[in-house]
Amino acid sequence: GKIEWAMWANEQALAAGLIYLTGGIVGVAGQFRGWQFAAFGIAAGVFVCLLEYPRSKRSKGTSVERTGQYCFTVCVKAFGPLTSNYYVRALLHAALCVPGGFMLATVLGCVCLGIASLIYLSAAIHGEHWEPILHRKELSKRIGESIKKPPQNPPPRPPPELRRKKADHLETAAYDNPMTVAVSE
Amino acid sequence: MGNWIINHGLSAFIVVVWMGINIFLFVYYYMLYDLGPQFEYTRELLGAALPWARAPAAVLNFNCMLILLPVCRNLLSLLRGSFMCCERTMRKQLDKNLTFHKLVAYMIALMTAVHTIAHLLNVERYSNSLAGLYGPLAGNLSMLGDSSELNTTYLNPIRSTSTTPTLFVFTTIAGLTGVVITLALILIITSSMEVIRRSFFEVFWYTHHLFIIFFAGLVFHGAGRIVRSQQVTDPPHNNSFCEDQPENWGKIPECPIPQFAGGFPQTWMWVIGPMIIYLCERILRFIRYMQPVSYRKIVIRPSRVLELQLVKAGFKMEVGQYVFLNCPAISQLEWHPFTMTSAPEEDFFSVHIRLAGDWTEKLIKMVENLPEGAQGPSISVDGPLGTASEDVFKYEVSMLVGAGIGVTPFASILKSIWYKFKDSNPKLQTKRIYFYWLCRETHAFEWFADLLQVLEKEMEERGMKDFLTYKLYLTGWDQSHADHAMVHFDKDTDIITGLKQKTLYGRPNWDKEFEEVRKDNPSSEVGTFLCGPQALAKDLDKKCVKYSDVDPRRTKFYFNKENF
Numbered sequence: 001g002k003i004e005w006a007m008w009a010n011e012q013a014l015a016a017g018l019i020y021l022t023g024g025i026v027g028v029a030g031q032f033r034g035w036q037f038a039a040f041g042i043a044a045g046v047f048v049c050l051l052e053y054p055r056s057k058r059s060k061g062t063s064v065e066r067t068g069q070y071c072f073t074v075c076v077k078a079f080g081p082l083t084s085n086y087y088v089r090a091l092l093h094a095a096l097c098v099p100g101g102f103m104l105a106t107v108l109g110c111v112c113l114g115i116a117s118l119i120y121l122s123a124a125i126h127g128e129h130w131e132p133i134l135h136r137k138e139l140s141k142r143i144g145e146s147i148k149k150p151p152q153n154p155p156p157r158p159p160p161e162l163r164r165k166k167a168d169h170l171e172t173a174a175y176d177n178p179m180t181v182a183v184s185e
Numbered sequence: 186m187g188n189w190i191i192n193h194g195l196s197a198f199i200v201v202v203w204m205g206i207n208i209f210l211f212v213y214y215y216m217l218y219d220l221g222p223q224f225e226y227t228r229e230l231l232g233a234a235l236p237w238a239r240a241p242a243a244v245l246n247f248n249c250m251l252i253l254l255p256v257c258r259n260l261l262s263l264l265r266g267s268f269m270c271c272e273r274t275m276r277k278q279l280d281k282n283l284t285f286h287k288l289v290a291y292m293i294a295l296m297t298a299v300h301t302i303a304h305l306l307n308v309e310r311y312s313n314s315l316a317g318l319y320g321p322l323a324g325n326l327s328m329l330g331d332s333s334e335l336n337t338t339y340l341n342p343i344r345s346t347s348t349t350p351t352l353f354v355f356t357t358i359a360g361l362t363g364v365v366i367t368l369a370l371i372l373i374i375t376s377s378m379e380v381i382r383r384s385f386f387e388v389f390w391y392t393h394h395l396f397i398i399f400f401a402g403l404v405f406h407g408a409g410r411i412v413r414s415q416q417v418t419d420p421p422h423n424n425s426f427c428e429d430q431p432e433n434w435g436k437i438p439e440c441p442i443p444q445f446a447g448g449f450p451q452t453w454m455w456v457i458g459p460m461i462i463y464l465c466e467r468i469l470r471f472i473r474y475m476q477p478v479s480y481r482k483i484v485i486r487p488s489r490v491l492e493l494q495l496v497k498a499g500f501k502m503e504v505g506q507y508v509f510l511n512c513p514a515i516s517q518l519e520w521h522p523f524t525m526t527s528a529p530e531e532d533f534f535s536v537h538i539r540l541a542g543d544w545t546e547k548l549i550k551m552v553e554n555l556p557e558g559a560q561g562p563s564i565s566v567d568g569p570l571g572t573a574s575e576d577v578f579k580y581e582v583s584m585l586v587g588a589g590i591g592v593t594p595f596a597s598i599l600k601s602i603w604y605k606f607k608d609s610n611p612k613l614q615t616k617r618i619y620f621y622w623l624c625r626e627t628h629a630f631e632w633f634a635d636l637l638q639v640l641e642k643e644m645e646e647r648g649m650k651d652f653l654t655y656k657l658y659l660t661g662w663d664q665s666h667a668d669h670a671m672v673h674f675d676k677d678t679d680i681i682t683g684l685k686q687k688t689l690y691g692r693p694n695w696d697k698e699f700e701e702v703r704k705d706n707p708s709s710e711v712g713t714f715l716c717g718p719q720a721l722a723k724d725l726d727k728k729c730v731k732y733s734d735v736d737p738r739r740t741k742f743y744f745n746k747e748n749f
Contacts, residue, residue, distance in 0.1 A: 003384075003385040003387070003388050004384075004385070007380060007381060007384065007385070008375065008376060008381055008385070008388055011375040011376070011378050011380070011381060012371075012372070012375045015371055015374070015375050019371070022298070022302070023305070026302050026305050026306070027305075030305070030306055030309055032305075032309045032350075033309070033312070033349075033350075055380075058384075061384060064380055101351075102351075103350075103351065104305060104308060104309075104349075104350040104351045104354055105305050107351060107354075107364070108301070108364065108367060108368070108371075111364075111368060112368070112371055115368075115372070156668050156671060156672075158671075158672055159672065
């Protein structure tokens, strides 16, 4: 079907965040030259992961949440247009990825995040934006209420043709009549 | 426990063997690079990061060899046909090809991560060695260059202190190919996530073709031969004696200058076989693509379901198989799978196409605008490709469960039964069939209800009411359905399908069903076939295990799943 680019951008960005983070950890732990860029990589990686973890609601079709993403959704939603606009995200990722290019351990994270930024740009151009997936708690309450309310209508009855007993078709009648029925019409 | 072995034993065994080989390769190559004397000087520079990089490399070789094989669907189809012995178990194994492909892919991803991290450390250490940060031995080893006058060969691939690790990686074959193929791998993985695959198949399919770049880069990855081992010199260089006095190398007889050479690149030896096999697979698909296909009949069924009856020279199918259709007028590169709904006994093959996305929508629209009796748009067919349903006649008793659109392969099976019956075909080993059709609504499956009506009549005429027992479950009923059913409850035929067998509402109680089948068939082997959602598969799988008896004289349930 029609691709919602943001979905792929989201997967790519999340992966990029993890790779940026891992590269950063290696750079800092190994005390590589230029470890300051690696330290930045760790911070940027964590930030990107937190931002990208909550999936957006799809414009068409069912959205699948990531486990436990509700708290992240609330946080991300709080930033309003800064997080829901994909142009801003594309720019943000592009900016975050640049320092990664200065050190080998974070180069891969840099390129992956750059690609994610490009896909987000494509999503933005196609008019997509981030929508929070929120639970609909009200629905369950409604069902509970109706159980307590007594039925307003009588139970359904078969239509009149079946209800009336015809003398020559006594077996097919819908119920037993205590009184004998005379032929009518 | 015994039941689990019957149903899952072989898969578990294969995974254990595969994992065992992985572990063996990892440990063997780790030891080789960690303890091997020819790498002693290399370890001086690189430390523990050397074996940590080389061990996953070996595991990667093995898994990159394996990954192409499970997706050669035509090859697998041939294999399925040729497994005459151990039929049932071997055929089930090949159903799990995609699961295995994913497992191998995860291993590749994991090993790539370990390999890359280890090499990051390696490059940094090479750089530091050259700068003299690891002492005189490492420093002197690093300064050995490739020079014929001085009779030296290099050990440290970084030759200049002005080369940063990043620059080094992008100017060596190994570094450049490594980055490119890792990037390709990451893109393949992110586009293969279930969410993307199920919703936007084209993104998944096209991005997946980056595997071509992956394999090309992989084959050349070792060409630079930058992991060096020490060669035997004449007179030999005594490492333990000479390592403390690097300044005397070449000056005293016990310590000639040590010589180094890179290992012969081996990856191509692992992957060339499967690459050729996969190439053959793609060529075979292309050849099938070029065969002309003509339309015998086009029918537009209720609910905009398109039935295409096609004829192709030399096409032979079996029940429940599927084909891939390609319509160049809609998209040059897209191939979409459709289960065939015709029986092998017919002289054509048919598919019922439901509106499910862009491609199907365009096809239906094109066909709707065709004049009466005209040929449809030019179409190519790849297949037939076999799945579990081929086995349905080999079981004495079969339970067929079709959920929603999953009922399609069973159309083929039921039609084939009808033909085999008419011809009194001795190949039919089946004595009883239980068919369960689950759907939310019968919308778009009216054609299937028609088929059942015809079969129902046939069965009655021949007095074989027992052969086929079918139950229809309408899982999407609501109040209006219930009302309607209550009103018409006296009628002979079902109000929804028009069949003698009444529609049941809600989901089936599988425990009851399995009990019933077990009671009616106390000593048979029952094959359970499902075409439907994963959750139901898990459910049925568990029930098969639960109701199977290890005692060979009693009922045993085997579970097969058709994967889409």
